[in-house]
Amino acid sequence: MKPNLQNSLNTFKALSEVTRLKIIWLLINMDSKICVSEIIEVLNEPQYNVSRHLRILKKADIIDESKEGKWVYYFIKSTDSEFMSHIKNAVSTISEKDMTIEIERCKQRLLERDS
Known part of the structure; x- marks a missing residue:
């Protein structure tokens, strides 16, 4: 099913901000679900920013x-x-080189969750 123009526009707007793009990149490439506290730590962003970005991506x-x-x-x-x-x-094709710090933080955080 093809999305209508407004849905496509909402998707592109949601992905047009660097923090949201990083969140999506992590969710796709780390192949794991992630909670708010983990995203806060991985992206070094305040809780209110992460929560706002997640609301926009969910909407x-x-x-x-x-x-x-x-x-x-x-x-x-x-x-x-x-x-x-x-x-x-x-x-997912965005270079890992651009996400090196975030990848390492996320791997570490996911390891801590498992222990």
């Missing part, structure tokens, strides 16, 4: 959330949309 229908105990985890929304498949492919 654009790019991410979803699941509550597990006291934690809310965010993940890329699964869809059979060809449009979103192209978006995910485009975002």
